[in-house]
Amino acid sequence: MGTAANAGLSKRMQKTRLSITRTARSLTAELGYNGFTIEQLCEKVGISRRTFFNYFPGKLDAIFGHSSDDIPEGAIDRFIAARPAGITGISPTLLADTVALVLEQLTFDEQAIVSSHGIFLVAHKEPELLQRMMQVGPKKEAEFLDLLADREGVAPDHPLLGVLLHAMRYSTMKAIDRFVANAGARSLAEEFMTSLEAAQELFSQPLLHTQP
Amino acid sequence: MGTAANAGLSKRMQKTRLSITRTARSLTAELGYNGFTIEQLCEKVGISRRTFFNYFPGKLDAIFGHSSDDIPEGAIDRFIAARPAGITGISPTLLADTVALVLEQLTFDEQAIVSSHGIFLVAHKEPELLQRMMQVGPKKEAEFLDLLADREGVAPDHPLLGVLLHAMRYSTMKAIDRFVANAGARSLAEEFMTSLEAAQELFSQPLLHTQP
Numbered sequence: 001m002g003t004a005a006n007a008g009l010s011k012r013m014q015k016t017r018l019s020i021t022r023t024a025r026s027l028t029a030e031l032g033y034n035g036f037t038i039e040q041l042c043e044k045v046g047i048s049r050r051t052f053f054n055y056f057p058g059k060l061d062a063i064f065g066h067s068s069d070d071i072p073e074g075a076i077d078r079f080i081a082a083r084p085a086g087i088t089g090i091s092p093t094l095l096a097d098t099v100a101l102v103l104e105q106l107t108f109d110e111q112a113i114v115s116s117h118g119i120f121l122v123a124h125k126e127p128e129l130l131q132r133m134m135q136v137g138p139k140k141e142a143e144f145l146d147l148l149a150d151r152e153g154v155a156p157d158h159p160l161l162g163v164l165l166h167a168m169r170y171s172t173m174k175a176i177d178r179f180v181a182n183a184g185a186r187s188l189a190e191e192f193m194t195s196l197e198a199a200q201e202l203f204s205q206p207l208l209h210t211q212p
Numbered sequence: 213m214g215t216a217a218n219a220g221l222s223k224r225m226q227k228t229r230l231s232i233t234r235t236a237r238s239l240t241a242e243l244g245y246n247g248f249t250i251e252q253l254c255e256k257v258g259i260s261r262r263t264f265f266n267y268f269p270g271k272l273d274a275i276f277g278h279s280s281d282d283i284p285e286g287a288i289d290r291f292i293a294a295r296p297a298g299i300t301g302i303s304p305t306l307l308a309d310t311v312a313l314v315l316e317q318l319t320f321d322e323q324a325i326v327s328s329h330g331i332f333l334v335a336h337k338e339p340e341l342l343q344r345m346m347q348v349g350p351k352k353e354a355e356f357l358d359l360l361a362d363r364e365g366v367a368p369d370h371p372l373l374g375v376l377l378h379a380m381r382y383s384t385m386k387a388i389d390r391f392v393a394n395a396g397a398r399s400l401a402e403e404f405m406t407s408l409e410a411a412q413e414l415f416s417q418p419l420l421h422t423q424p
Binding site for chain 1: 302304305306307308311312335339342343346371372374375376378379382386405406407408409410411412413414415416417418419420421
């Protein structure tokens with residue numbers, strides 16, 4: 001994702017695009033999807049309406065943002081390179097490598113992550129957001145599954161990859177919830193690890209009363 | 213849930229209520245939420261409009277159904293009784309006890325589970341369903357968390373309970389997906405165990421590159 005998607009885009013343009021999305025997200029969290037206009041968004045970012053439409057076709061697109069703006073540059077490349085050489089199938093470091101990738105994102109811009117989360121909290125009252133979310137979420141997840149499958153050399157529907165993706169999503173969502181509820185007393189990264197440590201403890205228990 | 217919620221309701225009435233919900237779900241999956249009327253639903257179930265309104269205030273309620281219709285009688289009581297005596301905090305059999313509870317539901321009525329899942333597949337096109345789902349889902353989950361917390365004698369926000377709930381939800385959803393995709397080649401219960409076994413394998417890996 002990262003590098004290729006940003007090819008040809010200057011640092012200044014990347015910054016503007018990111019600023020549009022962050023402002024759109026915080027306005028949505030504050031006022032709701034129908035609580036502000038593109039004009040008001042532009043005024044707050046300090047750009048013209050025309051500039052806005054150079055970056056995004058509409059308000060909803062601005063809120064959801066560009067996929068490469070959520071992840072630090074090079075993080076994906078480092079994740080792919082981390083797979084140990086000379087093995088077949090699931091890497092013994094897959095969990096640790098994926099956790100490291102998510103931790104990079106969580107420490108990249110804590111405030112942006114929390115503000116974008118505000119959208120989820122208002123989404124149930126906003127059909128436009130909800131419907132887009134139901135489309136964008138699965139699409140992003142399918143992309144990440146493809147990345148995992150490529151790295152591991154297994155099919156994207158490998159059960160372990162689905163579980164991994166889901167564990168990362170759950171732990172991230174939960175971390176943001178707790179971070180907001182505790183007013184940032186612990187970092188997002190620490191809150192994230194809490195769920196994963198709990199998962200490790202839970203799955204050290206037997207699955208069935210009579211194990212085979 | 214089970215027993216108390218059904219107190220005072222005859223077997224015949226429970227059967228009618230369940231039949232309304234199942235029919236409403238399969239009509240929704242087939243025709244969409246706005247693709248059928250309450251009258252058509254009543255005709256298919258073989259009841260009058262008046263009888264319908266004795267059970268549910270509206271079409272959406274009929275689709276979502278009564279919470280105690282999804283679970284075999286006594287299953288919750290057995291789950292509570294299964295906690296080993298003389299321990300404090302999380303039971304060493306919590307995972308196995310919860311898996312047993314979910315397996316009871318999955319084998320209770322495979323076809324009903326699969327048909328109700330059809331709703332999820334059309335929900336992204338149906339704002340009414342989507343919004344209710346966003347309300348009902350978290351409410352049911354909060355009830356289940358309370359049940360877990362009661363049994364274990366810990367707070368409902370204990371990280372391990374959240375992870376457990378989520379693992380059960382994910383594995384159930386995934387099981388239904390695979391069951392439908394494979395035309396029932398393996399049972400729902402087998403598909404369910406596939407995800408849990410994958411989770412156990414995944415979390416046997418270290419979480420961090422340098423474990424403390």
